Amino acid sequence: MDIIAGIIQTSILAGGVLALAALGEVLAERVGVVNLGVEGLMALGAVTGIATVVATPNPMLGFALAMVVGFFFGMVFAATTVYLRANQVLCGLALTLMGTGMAATIGRAYSGTPAPATFPPIAIPYLSDIPLLGRALFTQNILVYLIYIILPVALHWLMFRTKHGLDMRAVGENPAAADAAGIPVQAMRFWYVSAGAALAAGAGAYLTLAFVPSWSEGVVAGRGWIAVSLVIFAGYRPINAVAAALLFGLITSLGFVGQARNWPIPSPVLSMLPYLGTIAMIIVPVLAWQRMRRLMAAPAALGEPYFRDVR
Amino acid sequence: MAYRIQRIPSAPPSVAFAARGMAIVLALVTAGIVLAALGFNPLALGWQVLRTTFGSSYGLEDVGLLVIPLIFTGLAVAVGQKIGAQNIGAEGQFYAGAFAATGVALFVPGPTAVILPLMFVAGAIGGAIWILVPTLARAYADVNELITTLLLNFVATLMVYWVATGPWLDPSGRALATTARLPHEVPEFWGIVHWGLPVAGVVVLLVAALFAFTRWGYEVRIAGSNPQAARYAGMPFRRHLIVVMLLSGAIAGLAGMFEVAGTVHRLQGGISNNFGYLGIMVAVLARSSPIGVLPAAALMAVILNSGIVLQTQGITVSTVLAITGLILFYTAIGDELARYRIVRG
Numbered sequence: 001m002d003i004i005a006g007i008i009q010t011s012i013l014a015g016g017v018l019a020l021a022a023l024g025e026v027l028a029e030r031v032g033v034v035n036l037g038v039e040g041l042m043a044l045g046a047v048t049g050i051a052t053v054v055a056t057p058n059p060m061l062g063f064a065l066a067m068v069v070g071f072f073f074g075m076v077f078a079a080t081t082v083y084l085r086a087n088q089v090l091c092g093l094a095l096t097l098m099g100t101g102m103a104a105t106i107g108r109a110y111s112g113t114p115a116p117a118t119f120p121p122i123a124i125p126y127l128s129d130i131p132l133l134g135r136a137l138f139t140q141n142i143l144v145y146l147i148y149i150i151l152p153v154a155l156h157w158l159m160f161r162t163k164h165g166l167d168m169r170a171v172g173e174n175p176a177a178a179d180a181a182g183i184p185v186q187a188m189r190f191w192y193v194s195a196g197a198a199l200a201a202g203a204g205a206y207l208t209l210a211f212v213p214s215w216s217e218g219v220v221a222g223r224g225w226i227a228v229s230l231v232i233f234a235g236y237r238p239i240n241a242v243a244a245a246l247l248f249g250l251i252t253s254l255g256f257v258g259q260a261r262n263w264p265i266p267s268p269v270l271s272m273l274p275y276l277g278t279i280a281m282i283i284v285p286v287l288a289w290q291r292m293r294r295l296m297a298a299p300a301a302l303g304e305p306y307f308r309d310v311r
Numbered sequence: 312m313a314y315r316i317q318r319i320p321s322a323p324p325s326v327a328f329a330a331r332g333m334a335i336v337l338a339l340v341t342a343g344i345v346l347a348a349l350g351f352n353p354l355a356l357g358w359q360v361l362r363t364t365f366g367s368s369y370g371l372e373d374v375g376l377l378v379i380p381l382i383f384t385g386l387a388v389a390v391g392q393k394i395g396a397q398n399i400g401a402e403g404q405f406y407a408g409a410f411a412a413t414g415v416a417l418f419v420p421g422p423t424a425v426i427l428p429l430m431f432v433a434g435a436i437g438g439a440i441w442i443l444v445p446t447l448a449r450a451y452a453d454v455n456e457l458i459t460t461l462l463l464n465f466v467a468t469l470m471v472y473w474v475a476t477g478p479w480l481d482p483s484g485r486a487l488a489t490t491a492r493l494p495h496e497v498p499e500f501w502g503i504v505h506w507g508l509p510v511a512g513v514v515v516l517l518v519a520a521l522f523a524f525t526r527w528g529y530e531v532r533i534a535g536s537n538p539q540a541a542r543y544a545g546m547p548f549r550r551h552l553i554v555v556m557l558l559s560g561a562i563a564g565l566a567g568m569f570e571v572a573g574t575v576h577r578l579q580g581g582i583s584n585n586f587g588y589l590g591i592m593v594a595v596l597a598r599s600s601p602i603g604v605l606p607a608a609a610l611m612a613v614i615l616n617s618g619i620v621l622q623t624q625g626i627t628v629s630t631v632l633a634i635t636g637l638i639l640f641y642t643a644i645g646d647e648l649a650r651y652r653i654v655r656g
Contacts, residue, residue, distance in 0.1 A: 036457075040636070080640070080643070080644055084644055084647055084648070085647055086643040086644045086646065086647045087643045087646065087647065089397065089457070090595060090639060090640075090642070090643035090646075091640060091643045091644075093399070093591060093636075093639060094636045094637070094639035094640035094643060095636065095640070096636070097588065097592075097632055097633065097635055097636030097639060098633050098636030098637055098640065099636075100629070100632060100633075100636075101629045101630060101631070101632030101633025101634070101635070101636060102629075102633045104627070104629030104632070105626075105627060105629045105630045105633060108627070108629075217629070221465070222461075222462065222464075222465045225458065225461050225462060226462070228458060229458050229462065232455070232458070266473055266477055268469040268470070268472050268473035268476075268477075269469070269473060271469050272465070272466045272469050272470070275462045275463070275465045275466050276466060278462050279444070279459050279462050279463070282454055282455075282458065282459065283444075283448045283452060283454050283459070286448075286452040286453070286454055287452055307318070
């Protein structure tokens, strides 16, 4: 039973990275902008997090500063894709290259050193004493509760239960109609893309301050791209995205268990599982659930810059 | 007399070309400012790069060696873009091609004259197999190939790392984390530069001719710019898509084959050196033109080489990757701005 509890605990911890990044991408894609810079933003956030705690051992500050850095780069990306209307795919790839390269350059000084301060697990009184799964579910660091409960519920409420959320989705589905209805299309896109980028960078800081927790080049290891894929799989819904991330955490932790218990599978092969799993997850549902397609479809104007004059 | 700004559907080639030049200059200036802020002297660094690269035959040979994989990966991405497919997985196909070619070299006995062509074919097939699943998923289920090809990069990297440290590890015990030296190699023709360079040139010309002069190439170009129109005209869009994507993967696989058989001589983790990702850059700079890949790859090779030259100064390949991203970023902006013109009235 301890093994299962351990797997669940690791799954939640590992899935948190993907969940936070995926929530950020949901924000951007719901207003119609594909941000393929998640991988680079996560690298920047990861290195900001570690650099902060090395300077002053305050993980909360590290996480906050990472989000600030992410927000800044998000604003640069949003300004070019939303206002200058440059190609979103190219700008996203550029952001990934820039972020990964810059983070690796800055991070050379921190390579291999474990984070001097991390987010400690907090045991919630009474709940963590529940037999079997209590400890796994309720002895986690504070970010886990934020990522799995507070953020997705808040975002779901915002997107599907408020007028503002309706406006937001309108911008992603039909910017021309939204514009005609008086919704500020460009501003909406700009701020949500920037906010989403802040979450992606926060996911990077989570990686170096709570999950790994140390910096090394390539620490992000494609998690940004997995997060982008999860958003598609989750049908652009925050709660689904978090659930999908948890499933991925499970796949990752199975790899860890395999390594720890000496399964006769080489560890690089186990490390392939999350990537192969992601590919399967974005191909299989398309084939299997033809009827769900409309419900889970991408925002209609996803990836298209909005020009008022060619409306 | 009033002037207004007008947006045109596509930029005139001369303006787009100028925008690319501007993008590169701006990216280098930005990088220079950042480096100056970090306490480097960008002008001295730039001079050192120019002197070591163009001042000696050794520098040019280094660039000549780097340009080979960049031509192949750049061409691979450009070919995909011809039909509107974003093959971001050239990195993975590179690994798969290197893996397949190494397998042939290590386990098929025979004279070099027979084995090298076999390795060539194996490299191409390896690359094509690596893109097969994303291709079929795009063709039959409309799954975005950008993400599937990219995710397979990580799988390929792990696969090569695994065989190089496990099953195919050099049995002599002298080398760590790499296969034995391959018994066959692509001969050199100029210093350290091997025959992969002329072969890359020939492949570029063949592909360019295929797109420019054949009916197939014409149909692919139509399908790429307007899939709807292609379908109405009765062109087999799906079949073209599959063939083009497999061709793209095969070309990226050749990059890996030549890198392992001509340059590195051993299969090891990290052999691709980001060539696959830099290939995206090459294709974008070339505006997906196969011939344009040649100058674009040469430029990227010089930029990549500067990272190697400056390594002693504390500037790494990662810094170069960041600068590459900056160029891509400015290019994307420039491409959009190049579509605007000021008209009277």
